[in-house]
Amino acid sequence: MSDSFEYLLRLADDRLVLGHRLSEWCGHAPILEEDIALANIALDLVGQANLLLTHAAAAGNTGRDADALAFLRDAIDYRNALIVELPKGDFAFTIARQFFYGVFGMLQSEALQKSSDTELGGIAAKMLKEFRYHVRHSGEWMLRLGGGTDESHARLQRAVDDLWRYTGELFQADDLDRRVGASGFGVDPSELETAWRATVDDILQRSGLTTPAVTWMQRGGREGKHTEHLGLMLAEMQVLQRQHPGATW
Amino acid sequence: MRAPVLSRDELYAILDEVKDPEVPVLSVVELGIIRDVEATAEGVVVTVTPTYSGCPAMRVIEQDITQALRDHGVGEVEVRTVFTPAWTTDWIPAAAREKLRAYGIAPPGISDPQGPIAIGRRRAAVRCPFCGSGDTQLRSEFGSTACKSIHVCRGCSQPFEEFKAI
Numbered sequence: 001m002s003d004s005f006e007y008l009l010r011l012a013d014d015r016l017v018l019g020h021r022l023s024e025w026c027g028h029a030p031i032l033e034e035d036i037a038l039a040n041i042a043l044d045l046v047g048q049a050n051l052l053l054t055h056a057a058a059a060g061n062t063g064r065d066a067d068a069l070a071f072l073r074d075a076i077d078y079r080n081a082l083i084v085e086l087p088k089g090d091f092a093f094t095i096a097r098q099f100f101y102g103v104f105g106m107l108q109s110e111a112l113q114k115s116s117d118t119e120l121g122g123i124a125a126k127m128l129k130e131f132r133y134h135v136r137h138s139g140e141w142m143l144r145l146g147g148g149t150d151e152s153h154a155r156l157q158r159a160v161d162d163l164w165r166y167t168g169e170l171f172q173a174d175d176l177d178r179r180v181g182a183s184g185f186g187v188d189p190s191e192l193e194t195a196w197r198a199t200v201d202d203i204l205q206r207s208g209l210t211t212p213a214v215t216w217m218q219r220g221g222r223e224g225k226h227t228e229h230l231g232l233m234l235a236e237m238q239v240l241q242r243q244h245p246g247a248t249w
Numbered sequence: 250m251r252a253p254v255l256s257r258d259e260l261y262a263i264l265d266e267v268k269d270p271e272v273p274v275l276s277v278v279e280l281g282i283i284r285d286v287e288a289t290a291e292g293v294v295v296t297v298t299p300t301y302s303g304c305p306a307m308r309v310i311e312q313d314i315t316q317a318l319r320d321h322g323v324g325e326v327e328v329r330t331v332f333t334p335a336w337t338t339d340w341i342p343a344a345a346r347e348k349l350r351a352y353g354i355a356p357p358g359i360s361d362p363q364g365p366i367a368i369g370r371r372r373a374a375v376r377c378p379f380c381g382s383g384d385t386q387l388r389s390e391f392g393s394t395a396c397k398s399i400h401v402c403r404g405c406s407q408p409f410e411e412f413k414a415i
Contacts, residue, residue, distance in 0.1 A: 033388060033389040033391070033399070036389065036391050036392065036393070037389055037390070037391035040391040040395055041391070043301075043303035043304075043305070043395060044301060044302050044303045044395065045303070046303055047301065047302030047303020047304070048302040048303070050302070050303075051302055051332075106366075110363075118333060119332065121332075121333065122331070122332025122333035122334075122335065123302075123332050125332065125333065125334070125335035126299070126301075126302055126332060126335045126336070127302065129335060129337075129360075129415045130302060130415075132361065132366050133390055133413075133415070135366055135368070136366055136367070136368055136390065137390055137391070139366075139368035139369065140368055140369050142368075143368070143369045203368060206369065
């Protein structure tokens with residue numbers, strides 16, 4: 001398995017899984033505008049995943065196309081960070097996760113624009129534009145919920161507390177990350193942490209929320225060690241292609 | 250009978266008849282997604298760049314481009330996708346912006362720059378495409394399609410969409 005293939009899968013799987021989780025709000029969001037907003041953002045993320053998986057399929061040269069990579073891989077072969085696979089929770093949980101991941105995705109895309117791989121650099125430029133308005137959306141909801149009622153504030157603080165131990169994995173670099181960072185193909189995620197913390201701390205503070213004290217960070221997603229939630233999500237996402245291989249519409 | 254080889258201008262004129270299926274007042278040329286058109290010995294190669302990563306209209310647009318060129322006697326049509334430079338609404342020309350406004354969609358402002366993003370800061374109001382008032386309010390950055398946001402005009406009480414700047 002080439003480094004470029006493996007790295008592109010990490011990028012793609014984060015977006016595919018988060019996009020799918022977000023799409024679960026379609027028809028269920030608290031207000032119509034948010035139903036539309038969350039579906040729009042989900043569409044962007046799944047679209048980004050499609051571009052990245054198409055690129056990965058070409059780089060991997062394994063005879064699998066983007067659809068096969070999305071619909072015929074098992075959880076153990078998925079390379080997303082754990083934070084994106086957690087169940088959608090309540091609206092506060094979804095917003096906090098979108099904010100935490102969105103800021104990460106924005107910084108990562110910004111750095112990836114300079115990738116030595118021009119195709120990836122071009123996709124990153126597009127992703128950056130999208131993450132910028134995703135972060136405006138989730139960031140403004142952080143302020144609104146954090147500074148809203150006692151209940152919205154409490155729910156958002158609980159979401160931040162529950163999610164915090166999953167944020168560390170986003171910045172933990174392994175050998176692959178360091179190799180693609182050094183070659184210029186990718187970006188070493190540990191280099192993004194300082195800027196991420198600055199933006200996140202600023203918004204948490206302006207939202208009247210407390211930054212959780214660091215205790216211990218979960219990890220494992222990049223190696224295929226997932227929570228029990230991913231398998232259940234994939235079962236739903238993949239059921240059609242598993243039951244009717246090659247079906248199109 | 251061999252179809253005549255079409256000039257670049259003629260090819261652009263054909264593509265200017267292909268409308269964005271979601272904003273049918275704009276052609277794909279006006280939208281700025283046609284990056285190049287070239288006649289080859291076998292047919293025509295059209296190079297496009299996508300608007301949004303997940304825009305469901307892109308595939309329809311590619312089919313419409315192929316169909317329009319075929320209708321003009323072009324044999325083989327190849328639609329290639331490029332990502333660099335990334336599409337920006339800044340490429341939409343002034344005349345097309347006026348068409349958008351007349352259609353009831355506020356044209357995009359200047360795309361938001363790189364650098365820090367403004368979270369929770371007041372943004373410049375968008376002018377109402379119906380009454381021209383600047384006294385409007387953003388309701389949601391997300392609308393009926395990926396490319397539009399929703400506003401309300403306090404001047405004429407009319408909700409309206411904006412083609413958002415990216």
